[in-house]
Amino acid sequence: MPGIWYSLAQGDQGSVALGLSYIHTRRALWSGLESLRPKGRENSFVTSIRYCLP
Numbered sequence: 001m002p003g004i005w006y007s008l009a010q011g012d013q014g015s016v017a018l019g020l021s022y023i024h025t026r027r028a029l030w031s032g033l034e035s036l037r038p039k040g041r042e043n044s045f046v047t048s049i050r051y052c053l054p
Helices: none
Strands: 002-013 014-028 041-054
Touching: none
Parallel strands: none
Antiparallel strands: 002 014, 014 041
């Protein structure tokens, strides 16, 4: 999942980083039935906090 990571702290005890990603999902079924086909769309923002041991 692509996104950005920002390093908050880095030291002898490890490092802490904050991550942010955006996900857009779209799905369409039954291409032959243009007017009756079900559609789905979802937009998500995902945040993460990562602690890495030294």
